[in-house]
Amino acid sequence: RFVPKRMVPFSFPLSKCALWDPVPMGDVIGAHVTYYRNPRLSLVEKTLRLAYRHAKQNEKKSFSCFLLGTLAADEDGEGVTLTIDRFDPGREV
Numbered sequence: 001r002f003v004p005k006r007m008v009p010f011s012f013p014l015s016k017c018a019l020w021d022p023v024p025m026g027d028v029i030g031a032h033v034t035y036y037r038n039p040r041l042s043l044v045e046k047t048l049r050l051a052y053r054h055a056k057q058n059e060k061k062s063f064s065c066f067l068l069g070t071l072a073a074d075e076d077g078e079g080v081t082l083t084i085d086r087f088d089p090g091r092e093v
Helices: 045-057
Strands: 038-043 066-073 079-088
């Protein structure tokens, strides 16, 4: 599960005023969702068809949109499920 070669540390952007001491404290830990849990993706077919139709009708090669859903821990506590069930084409302006 843990692949140290592919994981990169995250950092916050530089700012003029810091709300905390940026000096690292303690041991390094993995903060990736797959480190402790088995992820699963569930996509509603209607949502996928709507996004596909919107992409085909769009004249631009690239466009922005949103896929919305819920993230929930499984009953056994061993995994997480991301259920995508809504499509929002966004706004052009």
